[in-house]
Amino acid sequence: MSALGNIITKELKELMTPATFLPIIIMAIIFSSMGGTIGGIEDELEKPPVIALINSDNGRFSQIATNVFNQTSNVTFYSTDINDKKDALNTLKEKEGVALLVIDQNFSLDIENGKTGTFEIYWVMQGAGILDSISSSVVEALISTVNTNITRELIKNGNNSINSTLALNPTKRNETTYFKEKELNGISPGKIANILSQQSTFIPIIMMMIIMMAGQIVISSMALEKENKTLETLLTLPVKRTSIVAGKIIAAAIVGLILAIIYMIGMGSYLSSFQFSDTTSSGAASFDLSLSGLDMILIGVVVFVSLVAALALCMLLGTMAKNFKSAQTLTFPVAVLVLVPMFLTMFKDFDTLPLALKALLFGIPFSHPMMAPRSLLFDDYLMVFAGIIYVSIFAIIMIAIVVWVFKTDRIITGTTKFNLNKIFKKKN
């Protein structure tokens, strides 16, 4: 074999280990299953939107609108009586519909008289994720089609005296959105999603950064203790194992938070340059979509317990690290556990996820700080408290396991190899 071939063979032997391929294989499986789920949701949304329609107008323009809605939507409730709104909304919620459209009795008359016709739209918003707002976007597109058709009708009649502003915008909307037990007047799901988009992207990214940074510190710290051969000395000193574990976790949490604050300042400034008037905090407050002092405290608590849980998990992974290089690979499981909830909470609301993904999201402790702000905005305190309790239990179990590992030979010898040998021997 040539010298080059010899080196390539040796390098491949060193590089082609399960540790190299397993993370990528797992990542590929996770993303393909996530992609499948998200793709499935999109397919679902390509179906005609489920709407309720009340048309109390007999004029030609309301007829145009009704025709468009009937042809392109699944009209689950239809009435001509304006007093049927309550029944219409109940039916809509039962059928998980998108919106109730009410056509005013003067709709056509107003347009004939040069005024804009009014649609009353009652949106039933299922979730605030990026994909959740697609269904309302479809209805928005239908209304746009109605407008185009009315404009065409107005122009077709050859009425030269027609007001060009009316011709371009023949209808207006009075909107009310129902979302998680809240009734929000004068705002569409799209605008709400816009307001919440900062939380849906900014908070998960920040949480990911905090957990990854602090986690990396803990795992590296353990790996360096082993690589620099300082761990053996530390473990024979008169210091409790719990103090060693707690000391490492607290120090990493402090550094992680400092790094996160620095990152947040930069990221906050970057994101603020993209803010529109609707997405400002005052815009959010005017629609009762802001967090109270208690909410902020609860977010602090959930972030804190999640950070402790993450660091305890990282510490456990760190005990398996043999050196600094292996520590890099060990951060992978944490990255997966952070990235999955980050993407899921960005694209979908917890409530609109399939049951299996709901269970997955709840089971991942790092999901809770990402979901908490949105839950608190809509007064879903049960979800937040359940999250805090679950993550606290997870953190306690992790810390107990780490302390146990510190009291066994595993921390010094690492028994993985022996166990694997045992398993293979048993199989043979």
Place this chain on the structure above:
Amino acid sequence: MTAVEVKNLVKTYGDLKAVKGINFYINQGEIFGLIGPNGAGKTTTLRIISTLLTITSGTITVLGLDLEKKPEQIRKIISYLPEDAGAYKNLTGKAYLEFIANFYEPEKAKKMAEKGIEISDLGTRITDKVDTYSKGMKRRLLVGRALMTDPKFAILDEPTSGLDVNNAQEIRNIIKNTAKNGTTVLLSSHNMLEVEYLCDRIALIDNGIIVEEGKPQELMKKYNAKNIEEVFIKVVKN
């Protein structure tokens, strides 16, 4: 008076039996050498006695304390110097010694660190980062760390490894003086001259079993050997 007693000590890692039922004792103020070829079970034994590894079976008593029942109390009176130990690279030598001293009684911590600085004898380099030290300097710092606490029982694995002749000789004298002051020492070394010079008694361990034990002079006489190295070779080859 017996300071340390090891009875029927067995240590297994899965199917691998590293230590196979060894017995020995160390008298107070004695320097006891545990010598043997690589993989004989020396470091495992030292790690068990220093509370790092658990006992599979058997008992160990350190100054009247049962090692399995009272590991935290034992850690207060022992000091362990691992063979390939390191120090925190980002700390200075002085800061490292102070860090270790702070685990002990607060009123003694300052004095302890000063003693560590004295034993290390690194001069002005003691305020430099450990990362900048040579292998020998690191070892001196670690020996200083191990002996500055005035341990009642010191476990030293290859204490002079990496040191030049002069430094090694100095460290040996420090160990001897420490024992004279009442510290019991368990020492492991591949340097047979060092073992002969330092140890009051030695045990030869091979393949997890103690194959010979006694005073260096007695063993040399028994095996008709000029030095412990010859004894070692004769015992291990048999």
